[in-house]
Amino acid sequence: MRILFLLAALSSCFAQSPTAERILDRYIEVTGGKDAYAKVKSLSILGTMEIKGQGVKGEMRMYRMDGSKYYTVVDLPGIGKQEDGSNGNVVWDKTVLGPRLKTGVEKFLAICAAGAMSEYGRGALEKDSCYSKAEVIGEEVVDGKTAYKLKMTPKEGKPEEQYYDKESGLLLRTKMVLPSPMGEVPIVAIVNEYRDIDGIKTPVKLTNEMGAVAMVMTFTSVKFNEAIPDAMFALPPEIQALVKAGRK
Amino acid sequence: MIVAVMANAMSGWFIKDSDVKLGTMYQRGVELKFAVIPRLNGFEGPLAILVDGASASTSEIMAGGLQDLKRARIFGTRTAGAALPSIIETLPNGDLFQFAVANYVSESGKELEGVGVKPDVEVAHTLAALRAGKDRPIEATINWIYANPVSTRRP
Numbered sequence: 251m252r253i254l255f256l257l258a259a260l261s262s263c264f265a266q267s268p269t270a271e272r273i274l275d276r277y278i279e280v281t282g283g284k285d286a287y288a289k290v291k292s293l294s295i296l297g298t299m300e301i302k303g304q305g306v307k308g309e310m311r312m313y314r315m316d317g318s319k320y321y322t323v324v325d326l327p328g329i330g331k332q333e334d335g336s337n338g339n340v341v342w343d344k345t346v347l348g349p350r351l352k353t354g355v356e357k358f359l360a361i362c363a364a365g366a367m368s369e370y371g372r373g374a375l376e377k378d379s380c381y382s383k384a385e386v387i388g389e390e391v392v393d394g395k396t397a398y399k400l401k402m403t404p405k406e407g408k409p410e411e412q413y414y415d416k417e418s419g420l421l422l423r424t425k426m427v428l429p430s431p432m433g434e435v436p437i438v439a440i441v442n443e444y445r446d447i448d449g450i451k452t453p454v455k456l457t458n459e460m461g462a463v464a465m466v467m468t469f470t471s472v473k474f475n476e477a478i479p480d481a482m483f484a485l486p487p488e489i490q491a492l493v494k495a496g497r498k
Numbered sequence: 499m500i501v502a503v504m505a506n507a508m509s510g511w512f513i514k515d516s517d518v519k520l521g522t523m524y525q526r527g528v529e530l531k532f533a534v535i536p537r538l539n540g541f542e543g544p545l546a547i548l549v550d551g552a553s554a555s556t557s558e559i560m561a562g563g564l565q566d567l568k569r570a571r572i573f574g575t576r577t578a579g580a581a582l583p584s585i586i587e588t589l590p591n592g593d594l595f596q597f598a599v600a601n602y603v604s605e606s607g608k609e610l611e612g613v614g615v616k617p618d619v620e621v622a623h624t625l626a627a628l629r630a631g632k633d634r635p636i637e638a639t640i641n642w643i644y645a646n647p648v649s650t651r652r653p
Contacts, residue, residue, distance in 0.1 A: 303585030330507075346507035348535040431533035461525035462585065462599035491538055 270384035273398050273414050274374040280419035282450035287375060290450070291315065293368070294476045297469035299324050310467065319483040320364035335483060336364060342489045347431070349488040356429045358406040370441055370453040371421050373402045373412045380404055387411075392422045408434070420444060420451070435460060447472050509560055510537045512545055512569055520563025521604040523583070530600075532559060544646045545570040546639045549615060550622075554578035559602060562615040566606045571642060572617040574635045579614035 268276075278284055292315040300307040308326035321335040333344040341352040341360050352360055362380035366372035372380060383403040390399050390413060397413040404410070410426040423440045443455035454469045485493065509520060513534045520532035547561045547570045558577040564570035582598040589595050603609055621638045 303587055305586070347533065348507070348510040348537050350535050431535060432530040433533075435530065436528055461528035463525075463583075488538075495538055 267386055268398070270386050270400050270402075273386065273400060273419075274377055274384060276419040277371060277374040277414060277421055280451065281371065281444075286449045287368075290474050292475055292478050294471075294473045294478060295469050296471040297467060299326065300466045300468075301326070302464040302466060313478050313482050314364050315478050315483065317365040318361050320360075321482050333486070334360075335485075336360060337483045337485055340485055340489065340493060342485065342492075344486060344488060349486070349492055350431065351489070351492055354429075355407040359404065359428065362404070368450075368452065370424075370439070370456065373400070373410070373421070373424070389416070395422065397422055442466075445472075448474050450474070507556075509534045509564065511540045512542075512564065513567070514540055514542060518567065519605055520559055520566075521602055523600045523602050525600040528600075532563065544643060546642060547572050548635055548639060549574040549577045549617060550635075551575060551578055551614075553615075554580040556581075558610050558615050559604075562604050562608065562610055565615060565618065566604050566608075571619065572615060573619045573621060573639045573642070574617050575620060575622050576616055577610075577614040579610060579612045581610040 278287065293313070295310075295312040297310050297312075298307055299310045306326050306328060308324060308329075310322065310324040312320070312322045314320045316338065318338040319336055322333070324332045326332070330346045331344075332346070335342055341357045343350055343352065358380075362372050362376050365379065366375040368375060373384070377384065381402050382405045383401075385401045386398055387401045388399045390397055392413045392415075395418075396416045398416060400412045400414065402410045402412055407429065408427045410424055412424045413422045414420065415422050421441060423438060425436070425438050427434050427436050429435075438459040440457045440459070441453045441455070442457055443453070444451045445454045446452070447454075452469075452472050454472060456467045458465045458467070514536050516536060518534045518536075520534060523530040523532065545564070547564065549557070549561050549572060553561065553574075554577065558579070558581045561570070561572050561577060565572050581602050583600050584596050584598045586594050586596045598611075601609065602611065619638055619642070621635050623634055627634050
């Protein structure tokens with residue numbers, strides 16, 4: 251009899267757990283709603299990036315448009331300018347290591363991130379185009395908050411773990427493994443602060459942890475639907491040369 | 499070509515093949531490969547790298563990495579052996595605590611920390627040579643370049 255009660259109690263718990271679909275939809279609701287996101291056609295962000303513990307801090311600018319075009323530039327004193335972009339077709343980066351074209355999984359995930367029209371939350375915002383599966387795999391306490399833990403399987407690349415605050419519905423952190431020239435890099439992306447901007451609760455401070463190294467991004471200006479010239483997404487001459495040479 | 503100012507980022511100018519690495523940086527839970535991204539119109543001729551005890555960090559990784567790959571001949575004196583990345587934390591009393599956060603191992607399995615890169619041709623400055631206006635490491639390098647007159651091909 252006790253076992254029956256236990257099973258009933260467990261069934262009841264499972265019945266109360268929302269589906270992954272519901273958790274992702276709730277993120278959209280609590281951050282502004284589908285209609286608010288539908289109006290966003292471009293995104294312009296100004297801010298800073300700091301590598302903690304190394305005394306390195308520089309300016310960053312990010313622009314996104316039409317779901318697949320993006321350009322990000324970070325200028326770190328002593329390290330140099332790091333650029334990353336897409337004209338909607340060619341996805342590239344230009345760092346101190348040199349210019350490079352992104353292909354395969356790297357290209358797919360970059361376009362997914364750009365398509366979300368937010369620096370975060372692509373799990374909810376680009377659910378259908380980027381992910382093949384979303385499952386609730388448990389609950390975990392994250393920074394003192396109980397969170398639903400979701401396993402999100404992208405159509406290309408390795409599964410991510412996303413943690414949504416049970417109370418507020420907000421995304422707290424994402425654990426992912428990103429492909430790069432340096433190999434597969436595990437990253438924990440944490441949202442430190444959200445702010446209401448034009449009706450959308452937007453992440454304005456994020457920390458990306460990569461092993462012992464933490465990079466803090468602070469956005470001082472976030473603008474939706476600001477006119478961005480198409481030239482912003484034009485391929486730099488070095489990237490054009492790689493495309494012409496058929497190089498990766 | 500002689501390289502005297504070094505950075506890991508420059509390696510792409512001297513390597514034409516893809517998927518070449520200068521070693522691996524091991525952090526807790528993270529392995530970062532020192533990937534070389536080949537540049538268009540890179541330099542394929544003989545390459546000498548000048549080092550000394552003040553060559554540290556990524557300059558050692560570049561010198562040791564290209565030596566491993568037999569792409570460069572290293573001249574001068576042993577490097578600093580201080581290749582590891584570190585971060586600095588401020589302690590509650592205001593003191594600064596600097597500590598390494600990763601280990602570096604070259605493609606051939608060598609650790610550089612505390613050891614440094616041993617040049618292929620060990621040649622140091624001497625007081626007499628300097629007084630005579632001579633730079634022995636540079637002279638040794640130039641002699642090697644002249645003795646290996648390969649045309650400077652560009653891909």
